[in-house]
Amino acid sequence: MPQRPRDGNVIRAAVDSGGVTLLVDESVYSREALLRTCYWFTDRCYLFVSRASSGVFSVRIRAKADGKALDTISGDFENALIDQQGRQDIERETARLRELIVAKAFAEGQDLDDPPVGDDRDPVEMARAKAGRTDGER
Amino acid sequence: MSDSGCERIALCHDVYDPAAVLVAARAYGALLYVKVLESSSDKTEVAVRRSQDGPERADLMDEFLNHILDLSIHRKLGLD
Numbered sequence: 001m002p003q004r005p006r007d008g009n010v011i012r013a014a015v016d017s018g019g020v021t022l023l024v025d026e027s028v029y030s031r032e033a034l035l036r037t038c039y040w041f042t043d044r045c046y047l048f049v050s051r052a053s054s055g056v057f058s059v060r061i062r063a064k065a066d067g068k069a070l071d072t073i074s075g076d077f078e079n080a081l082i083d084q085q086g087r088q089d090i091e092r093e094t095a096r097l098r099e100l101i102v103a104k105a106f107a108e109g110q111d112l113d114d115p116p117v118g119d120d121r122d123p124v125e126m127a128r129a130k131a132g133r134t135d136g137e138r
Numbered sequence: 139m140s141d142s143g144c145e146r147i148a149l150c151h152d153v154y155d156p157a158a159v160l161v162a163a164r165a166y167g168a169l170l171y172v173k174v175l176e177s178s179s180d181k182t183e184v185a186v187r188r189s190q191d192g193p194e195r196a197d198l199m200d201e202f203l204n205h206i207l208d209l210s211i212h213r214k215l216g217l218d
Contacts, residue, residue: 046201
């Protein structure tokens with residue numbers, strides 16, 4: 001019976017006959033990150049994903065006959081899961097910045113009816129320009 | 139797996155798309171007998187049995203499950 005991963009032990013691997021079972025805590029790794037990781041790995045190993053309990057996915061990994069060793073594949077899978085979750089976190093955190101960059105690009109081409117929200121000028125450059133003016137006035 | 143060589147597999151809809159199960163069952167029709175035993179809002183349960191001699195049994199079943207997973211992820215994440 002799979003157990004829920006403990007705090008600080010997000011993925012616990014159990015090895016049984018020919019396969020490794022990883023428990024993935026959904027509070028740490030999103031379902032989308034898990035699915036994208038699985039998608040990367042279906043050509044390298046056999047995967048079966050189920051619900052171990054509420055908020056925990058169980059991923060059973062079996063090596064293909066002509067593939068890498070099971071230990072290597074499961075390690076790669078765990079790393080890929082971290083990588084995929086990191087990508088999602090960064091994408092979410094930088095979404096606003098990307099919107100501003102796109103808005104600015106279109107605004108420069110005068111393709112937008114409304115001006116982009118916020119001030120896209122470099123605050124450091126503005127401070128320098130202001131300081132330069134002040135120095136020049138002295 | 140039972141003595142008759144028939145395996146019951148529960149596929150949770152969080153991961154597996156019910157339509158993908160049917161598409162994969164059709165694709166493997168020449169190699170596997172697939173019967174949908176039960177389908178609820180959260181899971182589909184199927185019985186799978188090998189229909190003829192072919193690749194090693196465990197691999198065939200695993201190939202089938204991988205195919206369902208691939209199709210499901212395509213549908214759920216809109217990768218098409």
